[in-house]
Amino acid sequence: MNKTEKRAVMLMLDTLMDKPLQQALKNEHVPAIKYFMEYAIYYPGVVAPFPTMSVNVESTLLTGHYSDRHGVPALVWYKKNENRVINYGTHVFELVKLGLTKSLYDVMYRLNNKHLRKDVKTIHEELQAAGKISASINPLVHRGHTVNEITVPGLIRYFININKTIKTRTSDKFVYGRSSSLSALNKHSYIWNKYGFNNNFSVQEFSYLIKTNNLPHFSLVYFPDHDKNVHKKGPMDLEGIKEMDKQLQTILESFPTWEEALKNNIWILIGDNGQARVGKHKQSALVDIRRLLKPLRITKLRKGVQKDDQIVLANNLRSCFVYTLNNEEVPLTEIAERLKRDDRIDMIAWKSIDWIYVTSGGDGGEFKFKQGNDMKDEYNQSWKIEGEASILDLKIQGKAVTYGDYPDALQRLYSTLHSHAGDFVVTSVKPGHEFITESSPSHPKGASHGGFHKDDSLIPMIVAGTDCSPDFLRIVDLKRWILNLLIPKERGN
Structure with a gap:
């Protein structure tokens, strides 16, 4: 045969x-x-x-x-032209707050036929x-x-x-x-x-x-x-x-x-x-991103986006989208600086014009990249890279880029930051940790994904x-x- x-x-x-x-x-x-x-x-x-x-x-x-x-983009994300959070099903409490009818239509109909x-x-x-x-x-x-x-x-x-x-x-x-x-x-x-x-x-x-x-x-x-x-x-x-x-x-x-x-x-x-x-200890294992962003005003799930809100969160367990509702009032660089204070965070990224900027929690430095012809990675994709490539554990030999702890890091970040409309930072936590937000599920002593x-x-x-x-x-x-x-x-x- x-x-x-x-x-x-x-x-x-x-x-x-x-x-x-x-x-x-x-x-x-x-x-x-x-x-x-x-x-x-x-x-x-x-x-x-x-x-x-x-x-x-x-x-x-x-x-x-x-x-x-x-x-x-993910299980949870913010749809700018509808001014609402899309959630295909993280936890029933979150879906109830967002509106069960809308959430069910999102997963049963809009996911395949609209999104x-x-x-x-x-x-x-x-x-x-x-x-x-x-x-x-x-x-x-x-x-x-x-x-x-x-x-x-x-x-x-x-x-x-x-x-x-x-x-x-x-x-x-x-x-x-x-x-x-x-x-x-x-x-x-x-x-x-x-x-x-x-x-x-x-x-x-x-x-x-x-x-x-x-x-x-x-x-x-x-x-x-x-x-x-x-x-x-x-x-x-x-x-x-x-x-x-x-x-x-x-x-x-x-x-x-x-x-x-x-x-x-x-x-x-x-x-x-x-x-x-x-990790088993909630206090160290779970990263409450709302605390890191204080005193910025974060949208409540049940109320939806209000005129005084500054930030929308879309939590995907070990990663999170952080949207600014006014880039002049709360620029993405300010969000990144607030997140950098926590060394449990392993990646913080945002786009500005055609560059993507990446940093990490603690004192990891910063680097930026964009599509270009300077270097080629192991998937035959071409990039221009400047700064501390070690943030994403990139190995650079001559004009060749290989990946370590973050496989296909450049293309995966590029795609995420170009996946939907809005001004946002995407961030993830190190192994051992998970983000928590309003009514989000958490898994201390267990495991999680999204990172x-x-x-x-x-x-x-x-x-x-x-x-x-x-x-x-x-x-x-x-x-x-x-x-x-x-x-x-x-x-x-």
Whole structure:
């Protein structure tokens, strides 16, 4: 069978990381993962986009572009032309304060149909244009050319004013929890199962496609559960990996044999982001960014932006967007100076005209960069750099730039600072720490993500069924690679 006849299956295993995976392979009973590894190429360090939050990761994967092109900056961000904070789902308390109806429409409709830019094409759209069928099982980002309906659960409609059904553009085969499913099975889909947004429901629906001989040319199946295990128990938690292995066994057993599953398909098992540990002592581990910005007036979530407000915060756990509402009254340099007072902060960046300025907490100095032809990095991207490159752990030899603790640092920062309108600083904290703001979740003694560090940014990938590799080991490069596996004569845009 040549590669054009094979189906491609991508299983996105939330918060899968190299070190705990290696420990599980060495010390635990994980037969499915071991079986894949036996026939696979293993890539331990694929670079995730920044901020390292699932909607940004999914948007980058599906479009083959960073957020400066796809337009979904993070899980939480401020939309300047609507003068409001967008939150796709950090914590129910934050969503209640922002307005549940608006927040639900943001994630169920606007994310895919308004916020994800129309001038970039997703994998689903490109495959549909080539006459191929694709499936999206439980990712939040799923845009394609097929119009499908999401049914809002009755209990949610009882408490808030929202339509029973919402039309959205999707892949051909589409699962969005119990709100849009393929099988008639109700197992794993109740309110206590997050209405089907769980690993078992993803497995149930994908297995249904296999058993009914409806496996499409490309399937993206999202396994969300391990995220909460690591948030609570820390980066080296293995229980979630063992659970995922049982679920992978269920998928393999949906085929006539495990051997046939691997022989006839390309399998890609991949994480979405890493997580960095968060210290156990709240006072030192949690960085209250509101205190650092005192006495500036910060928008309250429930009230929305008021005329006297000076600052809007969009907290993405280990990173945060800090927006000034009046750049003359509160310039970005003033925000940066206030943040620099805390040495738990590892990166502070903002753009001014065509330069991006970067500093860090403590006495780290400053440097700036922009697109240019002076130096070339390991991803064949060209830059002009001035100042203390050690702030981003850049290694410069002649005109060659390589990255250390902050993978693909320059392009990831450039894309973040050009991802949406507004005057803002983006900042992140060192491993061991997490930002807190009004009603935001926190994870002392556990782990968290969203940050710029390699602990948040590097994920493993297991590939079986092909010896072709992506151009570079970044999530942003995977779309082109997948399209070339399935449509070899054409290249993705």
